[in-house]
Amino acid sequence: SDLSTSPAPPQMSWQTADVTAVTGAPSAAFVLPVSYVSEERKTEHVVYIGFADNHIHELRRDNTGWHAEDLTAATGAPEPLGELAGYESGSDGGQHVIYVGASDQHVHELWSDATGWHTDDMTAATGAPPAGMGGLLAYPAKAQHTDHVFYASANTANPHIHELWKDAAGWHTDDLTAATGAPTSATGGLAGYSFESQGTLHVFSIGAQNHIFELWRDSAGWHADDLTAASGAPKTYGRLTAYVFAAQGTQHVIFDAGSGANNHVHEVWCASLRCPTDRKSTRLNSSHITI
Numbered sequence: 324s325d326l327s328t329s330p331a332p333p334q335m336s337w338q339t340a341d342v343t344a345v346t347g348a349p350s351a352a353f354v355l356p357v358s359y360v361s362e363e364r365k366t367e368h369v370v371y372i373g374f375a376d377n378h379i380h381e382l383r384r385d386n387t388g389w390h391a392e393d394l395t396a397a398t399g400a401p402e403p404l405g406e407l408a409g410y411e412s413g414s415d416g417g418q419h420v421i422y423v424g425a426s427d428q429h430v431h432e433l434w435s436d437a438t439g440w441h442t443d444d445m446t447a448a449t450g451a452p453p454a455g456m457g458g459l460l461a462y463p464a465k466a467q468h469t470d471h472v473f474y475a476s477a478n479t480a481n482p483h484i485h486e487l488w489k490d491a492a493g494w495h496t497d498d499l500t501a502a503t504g505a506p507t508s509a510t511g512g513l514a515g516y517s518f519e520s521q522g523t524l525h526v527f528s529i530g531a532q533n534h535i536f537e538l539w540r541d542s543a544g545w546h547a548d549d550l551t552a553a554s555g556a557p558k559t560y561g562r563l564t565a566y567v568f569a570a571q572g573t574q575h576v577i578f579d580a581g582s583g584a585n586n587h588v589h590e591v592w593c594a595s596l597r598c599p600t601d602r603k604s605t606r607l608n609s610s611h612i613t614i
Contacts, residue, residue: 340389342369342382348391349373349380357409363416370394370409370420377402379420379433392440394420394433400442401426406459406512413463413517414470414489421445421461421472428453428477430487443494445472445487451496452485453477458512460526466519473499473515473526475508482508484528484538497545499526499538505547506531514565514576527565527576533558535576535591550576550591557581557589 343350356371367384378395395402403422412419412434420433429446446453457475464471472487483500500507508528515526523541527550530536534551551558560581567574576591 342389346382346389346391348382349375349378351380352377354405354407357407357420359409359411361411361418363411368409368418370407372403372405372407377425379403379407379422381420394440397440398433398442400431400433401429403431404428405456408459408461408472410461410463410470412470412489413465414468414491419461419470421459423454423459423474428455430454430459430472430474432472445494449487449494449496451487452483454485455479455482457482457508458528460513460515462515462517464517464519464524466517466522471517471524473513475513475528484508484513484526486526499545502545503538503547505536505538512562514563516565516567518567518569518574520569520572525565525567525574527563529559529563533560535559535563535578537576554591556591559589 342348350373352372352374354372356369358367358369360367365386369382371380372378373380378393379400381392381394383390383392394400401424404425405423408421410419415436418435422431423429424431429444430451432443432445434441434443445451453476454474455477460473462471463469468490470489473484475482475484483498486497486499488495488497499505508530513526513528515524517524523539526538528536534549535556537548537550539546539548550556557580559578561579563576563578565576574593578589578591580587580589
């Protein structure tokens with residue numbers, strides 16, 4: 324056939340919508356919102372902190388459009404301190420929002436089921452230490468039917484990374500810094516993911532000498548690696564983000580090297596299916612080493 328006369332395939336185009344105006348929701352505070360999708364319910368979720376009331380609000384989209392709900396008012400939960408995390412559970416299929424309470428520095432959970440939204444104090448339930456301002460990370464491990472929350476403790480002189488994790492028996496807690504011998508966490512937040520096909524969990528933080536450290540778990544337990552030393556990447560002075568590209572079997576950590584390195588964006592990545600036991604390599608504005 325004559326390809327020149329064939330109709331062009333439809334092109335995806337970006338569009339915009341003012342979801343606050345559509346739903347009548349309150350304005351947002353200057354804290355990054357979190358978002359996730361529910362594959363099971365076919366819904367989209369945006370969670371943020373209100374500017375005027377310091378409440379946690381949800382914007383939810385289903386097949387009828389966008390809706391708004393004040394989760395703090397609905398549950399009677401304490402107000403948040405700052406950072407939020409959210410995900411669809413790997414253990415119960417429900418929606419979960421994680422945050423640190425402003426009044427007690429406890430890690431709190433807002434969760435939903437068929438009857439609505441509920442709240443739990445995970446710090447009180449597990450006996451875990453209070454949380455600091457060093458970052459909050461949460462994600463499910465759906466293949467393992469577990470949920471995982473990571474945070475830096477409130478001990479500013481010696482902040483450890485702690486895990487709260489949920490299985491069929493409930494919530495549990497572990498001190499990952501103590502378990503692995505990793506250095507204490509600095510500022511810059513946490514990043515990480517579950518590598519479902521490998522059955523591994525990964526947490527990245529900025530530690531001693533502004534190096535990027537990885538805490539990762541396999542069937543043998545938790546381990547620690549200094550990715551900056553392993554890859555030759557520059558030091559980092561900003562925030563981290565990380566993701567796994569499952570189809571390629573690669574893992575990626577993105578960071579800002581700071582003004583000493585011209586504020587370039589760098590990537591530490593692993594291109595081996597045997598990661599994380601192989602060393603990571605680095606590319607973009609550093610040497611490109613392929614494993």
